[in-house]
Amino acid sequence: MSALEYTPYVADCPSRQLLDRIGDRWSVLTIGSLVDGPQRYSTIANRVEGVSQKMLTQTLRALERDGLVTRTVFPEIPPHVEYELTDRGRSLRNVLEPLERWATEHMDDVAESRAEYDAR
Incomplete structure (x- = not known):
């Protein structure tokens, strides 16, 4: 399957798994922590x-x-392990950063909308 054939709107498309990964809260925050x-x-x-x-x-x-991340083990005692974004991970970070910014900039409005909805 070429990149042009991937569409997350098709039930068995593997791109859905990738969207699940990059849309996961812990993935977004972990990638952000490695910036x-x-x-x-x-x-x-x-x-x-x-x-x-x-x-x-x-x-x-x-x-x-x-x-998206590399894991490097340094041969020390105790072992020293570091995680780092790959080039692909850094390119994803460029996409996720505006999403994080949007979430923090609009949180007050969303909270207000939730309160109004819950009050109905």
Whole structure:
């Protein structure tokens, strides 16, 4: 299947899986936490408040599997591991950053809309 044949509106299109990944809250925040360069696991965990150890580990593995993040193990004792965005991950970050900005800029309006809806 060539890139021109992928359409997420078709039920079995694999691009839906990718959209699930990049639309996931923990993926978006993990990618954002890596914008400043390579980070250790603990640094990512501290930046992404509320993510469990299990969920962060799963997210990092999935992002690595999709070629968005690289994992580098340094042969030290104790082992030193760093995660970094790949070129593909950085290109995705360029798309996600405006989405994050939109969410924070419109949160007050959305909260107001929710309150009005819930009051009906």
